[in-house]
Amino acid sequence: MRRLDTVEQAARTPDHPQPWTELGLKPDEYERIREILGRRPTGAELAMYSVMWSEHCSYKSSKVHLKKFGELPQETPLGKTLAGIGENAGVIDVGQGYAVTFKVESHNHPSYVEPYQGAATGVGGIVRDILAMGARPVAVMDPLRFGPLDAADTARVLPGVVAGVGGYGNCLGLPNIGGEVVFDETYLGNPLVNALCVGVLRHEQLHTAHASGVGNQVVLYGARTGGDGIGGVSVLASETFTESSDGRGGPAKRPSVQVGDPFMEKLLIECTLELFDAGVVAGIQDLGGAGLSCATSELASAGDGGMHVELDTVPLRDSTLSPEEILMSESQERMMAVVEPEHLARFLEICAKWEVEATVVGEVTDGDHLVIDWHGETVVDVPPRSVAHDGPTYQRPYARPDWQDTLQADTTASLERPADGDALRTALLDVLGSPNQADKSWVTDQYDRYVRGDTVLAQPEDAGMIRIDDETNLGVAVATDCNGRFAKLDPYAGAQLALAEAYRNVGVSGALPLAITDCLNFGSPEDPAVMWQFEQATSGLKDACAELGIPVTGGNVSFYNQTGETAILPTPVVGVLGVISDVTTRVRQGFAGEGDALLLLGSTRDELDGSAWSQVAHGHLGGRPPQVDLAAEKALADLMVEAAAQGLASTAHDLSDGGLAIALAEATIRNGVGATVTLPGDPFVSLFSESVARALVSVPSGSVDAFEALAARYGVPAARIGTTGGDALSVDGQFTIGAEELRTVWRAPIREAMRG
Structure with a gap:
């Protein structure tokens, strides 16, 4: 039986070898952890830092560029931003006392490894982000990218992804009202599965993620923790795929992809909304990427004290899991709440009503550390901010690639153009029958677009539209767009064109564009050409939002979408949300x-x-x-x-x-x-x-x-x-x-x- 690696033992054995390279940490990152702690980390601490300092969770290569979005005014054309960058999802005022929260995130690499579960749990994760803001999720969208339609691996990945998106969303009873399906050679082996969710709440229902109030109880509720998803998206999304013998590519590391249970998530949604209505939640955080490592450290970091957790009280599906595995597991359908002691009984009563397991696993303390015990021994004792928010920040080198001038000089001016009516007719039919312009109903027919009865517009309309008030017919419209070909030619203009197209799609439906969310999908940040594309795209988005007078309310960065030296087309997907005062005029x-x-x-x-x-x-x-x-x-x-x-x-x-x-x-x-x-x-x-x-x-x-x-x-x-x-x-x-x-x-x- 492996000896437990405690904080006390870590202090006594500074030279004990640790698998930090296998967990994706760089030498300087490991040394920085030792400096923060004043000793080597325990195995459990090493697990936490490795997943929370991963590219997917820490944004270590992108946050220096994302700061520019924070410089934008947070007012929308209609009102104000109620919650923005840094929260689980952005929340904006849409009038009549209503607010709407929306966000798009990636689940790209897991969806390549296991298409169905990767896509399904991508939907589940973004829905919980929306739920954590105090909102009822009301619709989803799915911007998707695949390799060539006739490629063998597309025949493996596309049906699984579509079934996963549809299976999970349909079981939740959420209409899928829009998105994209795009094919390109660069996405072969690197499909993009982005998921967007929209939620509705009254202003007073807004909740945020923080753990404050000494003595408040920390409650884990939802599904039990299992061995699925250990390392999950936090590792998969932080690694370049390697070239395989069949040319398909594959991840250098293959941690377990999360397994979703939409019926458990449906119970979790209704239970959480009732908990909010009962006023028994002081703070809340969903468990997505990095699992308990993320939830505990982020709640404690955003609060005004510390946190103490008894890890052996966490309900498990697999009793053999080690503390490290419990902390790294990304098992789905879990939430963590901070509850005042006088509300605990009511909290547990509501969970029992919905048959949602709930367990007190810790409490808020008057210290400034996150302390986690396992069977009476302390295995984690860290400053929570060092885990959740003060991870590495890289100034990755970036440079305009040498091939950019050659690419831009190769215009269509020399290409043969249709010269008569017959040639124009043929050209129109050829473009119309090409995979990117063709009918996507094979995909969208697998989604329930009209469940709940409030869908006003859905695929293949330019924008999806949902009614949010039955009496006044107030509604919101959402569109996602990106032309990666344009972004390859000019990433600054390409990002602006993605925003412009989504903005236009919302506008032509009759809705006033208010705010954006983005999912920035790029190749390896260790490639200066990719980082140049990223810097240009973020600058383009920031400048365009400033000119249009709309804020960026949040989003996601997905790096390492690359097989060997081949990166995907730079794909800064932009989602625009707009408001329409009367959906009957759409x-x-x-x-x-x-x-x-x-x-x-x-x-x-x-x-x-x-x-x-x-x-x-x-x-x-x-x-x-x-x-x-x-x-x-x-x-x-x-x-x-x-x-x-x-x-x-x-x-x-x-x-x-x-x-x-x-x-x-x-x-x-x-x-x-x-x-x-x-x-x-x-x-x-x-x-x-x-x-x-x-x-x-x-x-x-x-x-x-x-x-x-x-x-x-x-x-x-x-x-x-x-x-x-x-x-x-x-x-x-x-x-x-x-x-x-x-x-x-x-x-x-x-x-x-x-x-x-």
Whole structure:
């Protein structure tokens, strides 16, 4: 039987060898731990520091760059930020006494190792972050990235991830209202599984994570702690994948991926919400990455005293677990609460009602250390802030890569372009039938998008929308976006374009954009080129938010999305949340009826670099992305918010990937209603340019003058290009494609690839 490594023993045996390299610590990090403690760490302390100082938990390579988001004003266009960066999730005021909390996080590496459980527990983790703020979770979204659709490993990963996202979210009864599905060679072996959750609360229901009040009890409740997830995401997300013999890649370390139980999580949600309503919670923290190591150290660090925990009181599923394993386990469906002694009985009574196991494991002390005992022996005695908040900070070297100039010089100017109507028709069908533009319903049909009865818009609409008040019809809209190809060409502009597209998608639905959350997915921070991309992307986001007047309320960084020397496309996913005062005025995407005027909003330029057309027609990536115009984006969104409120627009669809061509095709496919269009200028540029700040709007004939006057007031160019009607998309003088042919081409790729 292994001898227990106590604090007393650690002080007596300074030269005792320890597996700090195997736990991912660098030599200087291990020495710093010894300096903090004035001795070598115990095994349990070493376990805590290793997971809490991992890249995933400590942000040690990114926090010097993330500080710039804290410089942004925290007011939103509607009110104030009630909780921001540093909390479990951001919380913003949306009016009428309501607040909304939302956040996006990654579960990338676990989802490669075990697609179903990796994706499922990614959903479970982000839901608990929202719950910990005092909110009821009301919707989820899932921005996903995979390798090529026809790759063998995509056939392994994609179905498992989709089943995991759908299985967990459906069991919780949460509608999945949006997201993305993107395919690219660089994601082969490095899929991105980002999960977003939205929650609703009244202002007075806000809770934060802290342990204050000497004598207050520390209660662990939810599922028992097991051996699943030991090291979990905290280790997996902090390691570059190695190249394997089959070229797929794989993690250098393969700790156990967490195993989720959505039915336990549903009980945990309802139990926690009742605990909040009963007023018996003084502080709360979910157990996600780093498990008990995170919950105990973060609660104690954010409080005004210390904490003492009896680790052997933690309910276990596996009685053979060591203290180190208990502290590192990332078993799911667990929460930790700080409870005043007079409320403890009521707290335990509510947990029993919901059949949620709850155990007092410690208390808040008047000291300044986190002390953890195991069977009467002290195995942890640390300053909690040194574990939770004062980890390493790296100024990673970064430099613009030598190949960036060559990449940007390789524009689409020399590529052959369609020269006549037949060629344009073929090009449209080719782009429409490419994996990134094709129908994603094979994915989204596995999600329940309308459970709870408050979904107003869901996939494939530009933004998801949820009603949050039945009487007033107050609602919120959310969209996530990122074009990694644009970010590869110019990471500063690419991050701004991700924000601009999500902002535009929310705006065209009729909702006023208020705030953002982000999930910054990049390669290895030890690569100066990757760190340059990261620095540029964060600077671009910060500057764009400052210009648009919206805050960053929180988010996530995912590094080491890399196999050998091959990093993913830089993928700074941006989620934008907006508010709409009456969801019945929302604007849908698909053409709705006969005789509406079609208006093209915004300015179109010859901007094809990084476009969907260049990728599909030529397999080309080079040049510079479309020019960012944030003032035009804001004007477009403001116009559409007012137009929606006045009922001036029948439908609206943002122009982004694939340009006007894909917007026309998707709007036709949605309801089988076609359109006749006359293109302004060069037909090819008009159809396939991906210039920003543009939308396709259909307007009832009797409202066209009013809409054009409103557009003029906001300074948004509005060109009449045609009318809706019939059952085909007809581009005057060029081609005609029936709605059914469009639908057949659009629906085929993913369904056929996943068949069997």
